[in-house]
Amino acid sequence: xxxxxxxTTILTMAFISLTTMSCKDKNEKxxxxxxxxxxxxxxxxxxxxxxxxxNHDTMNTSNNMKDSNAQNTDAKQVLVDYMALKDALVATNKxxxxxxxxxxxxxxxxxxxxxxxxxxxxxxKDIIADAKEHAEHIGxxxxxxxxxxFKTLSKDIMDMIAITGTENTLYQQFxxxxxxxxxxxxxxxxxxxxxxGNKMLKCGKxxxxxx
Amino acid sequence: MKIVKIIALVLLACFxxxxxxxxxxxxxxxxxxxxxxxxxxxxxxxxxxxxxxxxDCHSNNTDYPWYNKIQPVSWFxxxxxxxxxxxxxxNEWGTYSNRRKNSKIKSIISxxxxxxxxxxxxxxxxxxxxxxxxxxxxxxxYMKKLKDNLE
Numbered sequence: 001x002x003x004x005x006x007x008t009t010i011l012t013m014a015f016i017s018l019t020t021m022s023c024k025d026k027n028e029k030x031x032x033x034x035x036x037x038x039x040x041x042x043x044x045x046x047x048x049x050x051x052x053x054x055n056h057d058t059m060n061t062s063n064n065m066k067d068s069n070a071q072n073t074d075a076k077q078v079l080v081d082y083m084a085l086k087d088a089l090v091a092t093n094k095x096x097x098x099x100x101x102x103x104x105x106x107x108x109x110x111x112x113x114x115x116x117x118x119x120x121x122x123x124x125k126d127i128i129a130d131a132k133e134h135a136e137h138i139g140x141x142x143x144x145x146x147x148x149x150f151k152t153l154s155k156d157i158m159d160m161i162a163i164t165g166t167e168n169t170l171y172q173q174f175x176x177x178x179x180x181x182x183x184x185x186x187x188x189x190x191x192x193x194x195x196x197g198n199k200m201l202k203c204g205k206x207x208x209x210x211x
Numbered sequence: 212m213k214i215v216k217i218i219a220l221v222l223l224a225c226f227x228x229x230x231x232x233x234x235x236x237x238x239x240x241x242x243x244x245x246x247x248x249x250x251x252x253x254x255x256x257x258x259x260x261x262x263x264x265x266x267d268c269h270s271n272n273t274d275y276p277w278y279n280k281i282q283p284v285s286w287f288x289x290x291x292x293x294x295x296x297x298x299x300x301x302n303e304w305g306t307y308s309n310r311r312k313n314s315k316i317k318s319i320i321s322x323x324x325x326x327x328x329x330x331x332x333x334x335x336x337x338x339x340x341x342x343x344x345x346x347x348x349x350x351x352x353y354m355k356k357l358k359d360n361l362e
Contacts, residue, residue: 126311
C-alpha cells in the first residue's frame with residue numbers, strides 16, 4: 001500500500017510538472033500581450049502629462065494640431081514612441097524602455113503606408129518589419145540587449161524619416177565609442193547618450209540636423 | 212486512500228489520453244533555394260556546425276529526439292521550434308531583405324558570443340550541439356564577414 005502511495009505521488013508530480021512546463025510558454029505569451037496593451041494605454045496618458053512634467057523630448061500631439069495626412073500621424077507617433085524609448089535608455093531604466101519598446105511595436109504594426117508610392121511602400125514595409133522586431137526584443141530584454149537593438153532600430157527610424165519626412169527638427173547624434181560608433185535621433189541639440197546613460201552621458205556629438 | 216487511488220487513476224488516464232493527441236512535426240524533405248547554406252555556400256565545417264547546432268529550431272526540418280514521442284514533451288518542443296523559426300528561419304534566408312539579413316546576423320553574433328545560443332536547455336540533451344571555442348570563433352568570424360559584405 002505504501003508503495004502505491006509513493007508511486008502515485010511520483011506520477012502525479014511528474015505529470016503536473018510536465019503539464020505546467022508545456023503550458024508555461026503559452027501563458028507567458030498571453031501575459032505579454034495583455035501587458036503590452038495595458039502599457040499602451042498607460043503610456044498614452046503618460047504622454048499627455050509629458051509637457052508639463054518633464055523636460056524630455058516631446059512633440060505636440062494635441063488635437064488642434066491634427067494632421068490632414070493620416071500617414072504623417074503614423075510617422076509622428078513612431079517618433080514619439082522612439083523618443084520615449086531613447087529617454088528611457090538615457091535614464092538606464094530597463095522597465096520604461098521595455099514599455100516604450102512594446103508601445104513602439106504596436107504603433108509600427110498599425111503603420112499605414114498606402115499614401116506612398118509603390119517603391120516607397122516596399123522600402124517602408126521592409127523598415128517597419130525590421131524595426132518591429134527590434135522594438136519587440138527591446139520589450140523583453142535586458143538593458144545591454146535593449147541598447148544593441150536600439151542601435152539598429154535608430155538606423156531604421158532614420159531611413160524611415162528620410163521617406164516620410166518630419167515637421168520636427170531632429171538631431172542625428174553620434175557616439176564613436178559604442179559598438180564601433182553608433183548614432184541616434186534626438187529632439188534636443190544637447191547630447192544625452194542613450195547607449196551609456198549616466199556612465200558617459202555627454203559622450204557624442206551632433207552629426208546632422210534634420211529639418 | 213481511496214481518493215488518492217482515484218486521482219492517480221484519473222491522472223494516468225489523462226497521461227495516456229494525451230499520447231493520442233497528434234502533433235504536427237516540423238519536418239520537410241525539401242530544402243528551398245532560399246536556404247542559408249545554398250545562398251551563401253559556406254565551408255563544409257561551418258555548414259555542419261550550423262546544421263548540428265542551429266537547424267533543429269531554426270529551419271523547417273528538425274531531427275527529433277526519441278522522447279519527442281511522449282506528450283507533453285512533444286508540445287513543449289513544438290512551442291520552442293515555432294518560436295525559433297519565427298525569429299530566424301535559415302531555410303528562408305534568401306527571402307530576407309539586406310536590412311533584415313543585417314539585423315539577423317547581428318543577433319546571431321551577439322547571441323553566440325554571449326553563449327545564449329544554442330539554448331542551454333537544448334544542449335543539455337543535445338551534447339553535440341554545444342559549440343567549442345574554435346567553432347564559436349569560426350562561426351562569429353564567418354558571420355562578421357557576411358555582414359560586412361552586405362554593407
